[in-house]
Amino acid sequence: MIDRYTKPEMAAIWSEQRKAAIMLEVELLACEAMEKLGTVPEGTAAACREGSKPMLPESFPLDRINELDRTLKHDLIAFLTGVGEVIGEPARHLHKGMTSSDVLDTTLAVQLKQSGELILETLDTVLDVVERRSREHAHTLCMGRSHGIHAEPTTFGIKLAILWDELRRSKVRIARAIDEVAVGQISGAVGTFAHLEPTVEAHVCGSLGLTPAPASNQIVQRDRHAHYFHCLALLATTVEKIAVEIRHLQRTEVLEAQEAFSKGQKGSSAMPHKKNPILSENLTGQARMARGYANMAMDNVVLWHERDISHSSVERVAGPDANICVHFMLSRLRGLMDGLIVYPETMRKNMEKTGGLFYAQRVMLGLVESGMSREDSYALVQRNALRGWEEGRPLLSLLKDDSDVTARLSDEQLDGLADPAWYVRRADVILDRVFSAKA
Numbered sequence: 001m002i003d004r005y006t007k008p009e010m011a012a013i014w015s016e017q018r019k020a021a022i023m024l025e026v027e028l029l030a031c032e033a034m035e036k037l038g039t040v041p042e043g044t045a046a047a048c049r050e051g052s053k054p055m056l057p058e059s060f061p062l063d064r065i066n067e068l069d070r071t072l073k074h075d076l077i078a079f080l081t082g083v084g085e086v087i088g089e090p091a092r093h094l095h096k097g098m099t100s101s102d103v104l105d106t107t108l109a110v111q112l113k114q115s116g117e118l119i120l121e122t123l124d125t126v127l128d129v130v131e132r133r134s135r136e137h138a139h140t141l142c143m144g145r146s147h148g149i150h151a152e153p154t155t156f157g158i159k160l161a162i163l164w165d166e167l168r169r170s171k172v173r174i175a176r177a178i179d180e181v182a183v184g185q186i187s188g189a190v191g192t193f194a195h196l197e198p199t200v201e202a203h204v205c206g207s208l209g210l211t212p213a214p215a216s217n218q219i220v221q222r223d224r225h226a227h228y229f230h231c232l233a234l235l236a237t238t239v240e241k242i243a244v245e246i247r248h249l250q251r252t253e254v255l256e257a258q259e260a261f262s263k264g265q266k267g268s269s270a271m272p273h274k275k276n277p278i279l280s281e282n283l284t285g286q287a288r289m290a291r292g293y294a295n296m297a298m299d300n301v302v303l304w305h306e307r308d309i310s311h312s313s314v315e316r317v318a319g320p321d322a323n324i325c326v327h328f329m330l331s332r333l334r335g336l337m338d339g340l341i342v343y344p345e346t347m348r349k350n351m352e353k354t355g356g357l358f359y360a361q362r363v364m365l366g367l368v369e370s371g372m373s374r375e376d377s378y379a380l381v382q383r384n385a386l387r388g389w390e391e392g393r394p395l396l397s398l399l400k401d402d403s404d405v406t407a408r409l410s411d412e413q414l415d416g417l418a419d420p421a422w423y424v425r426r427a428d429v430i431l432d433r434v435f436s437a438k439a
Helices: 008-013 016-037 044-051 062-072 075-087 089-093 100-136 156-181 198-208 223-250 278-299 312-339 344-354 357-369 374-391 395-400 411-417 420-424 427-438
Strands: 141-146 149-155
Touching (some): 016 062, 016 075, 016 100, 075 100, 100 312, 223 312, 357 374
């Protein structure tokens, strides 16, 4: 991922130096377990760990390892050779009975676990901000829209509470996906433990906070990874959903909410007056990338026989990029929501644009309660509502002039039905139901 869309704490997890450190730890832990079994000489693990100190925490000879890789054309052998040159003679006992995927898949599991946990930590901060803004605007009346058209009133707080709950569901999904993908293996060629004891795998995985794969055929099965990346993509899509809502609300004709515009910021190279929803638009683009990585992960599930490496090149890019992308999106969303400018007065003015057409359902139900059939009530109110659209007259005025309506509902009753606060009187109940899910 390019630096522009990368946060340093996530980049560190996916740095080549961090990857090398995890790979080395896998090898050293396996050596420890083999020493306990007596399959490598006593003192080997300690000698290898002592000899590796010049490379830790992030001083691996990557230039030398890459040079070896250009000749060997095998990155794991190049790694072992380069590390062996630093450690010396005891390194000959590393990787005994193991295969490349034992190291690479277990390392990837550690990186995905760390990345997922960082994403959850950042998501929690987003949830805090969205909840705060939702409670702040629990009673801020605004027009609810269906098909982009005025429907009935809601509150901005309810809108945000619904989005909060969707983000919460992603948190639950990602937490489960981390458990599913935090799986390692040290099982050797085609996963049969022919040259290894299963206790070696148990020691390595346990030390790294991973679960041993119940069975592996030289790789950890990629349905686990596909699930994780799809959960990231779904979270990214929810972030996009929020961003698209803000983009619509910031349109000049609507202007019910607006991204903060910082001092010295410029909106257009040509038009000095512009304030554009650039953060939200960026999040829309980022979500497209996240969904693309999820599709790649799905393709990686299908490999030949016990393994091939068609998944490898994909994961070298998608592994870091998807996690970096989603983490960046959350960080950006947090700032966007924290600084979001809300215009309650404009929301009320927009509600009034249709002359109270949104009271139509309540009037219809009032007619039903007066004894009229639902079909006749609907037709009667729709007749007046359509005139309201065409003539620009307030709905209540039309209804009060309609003898079929006034025969059943008095002017006072009609005025009583025209109360926007009635629609959102249960806003606190809704918010309490949503945010009780935190428990």
